[in-house]
Amino acid sequence: MRVLVTGGAGYIGSHVSAELIRQGDDVIVYDNLYQGHAAAVDPQAIFVQGDLADRAALRAVFETHDIDAVMHFASYTLVGESWEKPFLYLRDNVVNGLNLMETAVKYGVKRFVLSSTANLFDNPERMPIDETERIVPGSPYGESKNLLERLLLWMDRVYGMKYAALRYFNACGCVPPLGEDHAPETHLIPIILQVALGQRDHLVIFGDDYPTPDGTCIRDYIHVRDLASAHILALRALDQGSRTYNLGTGNGYSIREILDVARAVTGHPIPAIVGDRRPGDPAILIAGSDRIGRELGWEPQYSDLHHIIQSAWDWHRRHPDGYGD
Numbered sequence: 001m002r003v004l005v006t007g008g009a010g011y012i013g014s015h016v017s018a019e020l021i022r023q024g025d026d027v028i029v030y031d032n033l034y035q036g037h038a039a040a041v042d043p044q045a046i047f048v049q050g051d052l053a054d055r056a057a058l059r060a061v062f063e064t065h066d067i068d069a070v071m072h073f074a075s076y077t078l079v080g081e082s083w084e085k086p087f088l089y090l091r092d093n094v095v096n097g098l099n100l101m102e103t104a105v106k107y108g109v110k111r112f113v114l115s116s117t118a119n120l121f122d123n124p125e126r127m128p129i130d131e132t133e134r135i136v137p138g139s140p141y142g143e144s145k146n147l148l149e150r151l152l153l154w155m156d157r158v159y160g161m162k163y164a165a166l167r168y169f170n171a172c173g174c175v176p177p178l179g180e181d182h183a184p185e186t187h188l189i190p191i192i193l194q195v196a197l198g199q200r201d202h203l204v205i206f207g208d209d210y211p212t213p214d215g216t217c218i219r220d221y222i223h224v225r226d227l228a229s230a231h232i233l234a235l236r237a238l239d240q241g242s243r244t245y246n247l248g249t250g251n252g253y254s255i256r257e258i259l260d261v262a263r264a265v266t267g268h269p270i271p272a273i274v275g276d277r278r279p280g281d282p283a284i285l286i287a288g289s290d291r292i293g294r295e296l297g298w299e300p301q302y303s304d305l306h307h308i309i310q311s312a313w314d315w316h317r318r319h320p321d322g323y324g325d
């Protein structure tokens with residue numbers, strides 16, 4: 001298949017692109033490098049530097065390349081920022097996605113995979129959170145993904161474009177030679193590893209009085225390699241219809257558990273101090289991913305916490321300045 005990967009120079013998109021290429025697909029990466037890195041684009045991919053707001057540039061990509069499927073990773077991605085700049089999310093994320101959908105439809109593309117998020121589920125009623133949970137977006141960011149999911153429903157109903165909406169919980173880990181390099185970094189594991197590298201003095205734990213065994217928040221961490229396999233399985237199943245999956249391991253780790261494993265892997269004491277709770281942080285978020293297991297036979301294979309942290313540490317230790325751009 002010839003797959004257009006928006007945001008393919010970013011963390012998850014670059015890993016998925018590399019796996020597509022490994023499986024024999026052709027990849028065209030479309031990324032404005034706002035957060036992405038040219039060095040993260042697989043040398044076998046075609047790289048087009050462009051913005052999703054630039055509809056002419058987008059049309060040119062579809063005109064030039066005979067695209068069979070779209071995987072849409074490009075997005076503003078920060079929950080906190082979305083409270084400060086809601087229009088960036090509620091307008092730009094949504095309009096950019098709509099530009100992409102409209103162009104894909106115009107060029108007859110029938111397969112679309114969307115990066116969605118666990119932030120669709122604020123204060124969930126049941127744990128683990130499966131696809132039947134009521135959608136209550138937790139931020140303008142979460143709402144932007146909800147709107148994109150809704151728009152895809154109409155693309156299917158009106159144009160027969162089949163889609164997969166994949167709601168990730170916490171993506172982590174690395175597959176060489178690719179890594180995770182966000183600026184600013186907001187994800188727990190890379191932040192912990194920055195402390196181990198001496199780039200930060202300590203980790204701030206946002207609250208240790210949650211109703212969990214050690215008082216710190218529990219989240220579901222999924223290795224990016226397992227995310228990549230879920231994307232590709234979902235893509236290949238689209239001819240049988242649209243689908244929505246929550247992607248996680250069904251197990252959670254607390255912040256203190258992650259710290260302990262990171263200390264063991266890095267051999268560094270990684271000092272941590274306890275700060276205030278962050279508003280809106282639920283105590284526990286764990287994904288129920290039975291549906292994709294049942295329908296596509298997907299099972300996480302690389303999401304053991306030790307492996308996640310070891311793979312991330314291997315990359316960060318070798319790339320203390322990230323991709324160096």
Ligand SMILES: NC(=O)c1ccc[n+]([C@@H]2O[C@H](COP(=O)([O-])OP(=O)(O)OC[C@H]3O[C@@H](n4cnc5c(N)ncnc54)[C@H](O)[C@@H]3O)[C@@H](O)[C@H]2O)c1
Binds near residue numbers: 012072077
């Ligand atoms: N990282 C996670 O744990 C996580 C969890 C849930 C959902 N997601 C979603 O997964 C996707 C990928 O996340 P990531 O962590 O790899 O993020 P990332 O920031 O590393 O990658 C996003 C890429 O999109 C590009 N981009 C952004 N706006 C663009 C635009 N207007 N035009 C062209 N390119 C643009 C950026 O340059 C970047 O390379 C996002 O949609 C995010 O919302 C991520």
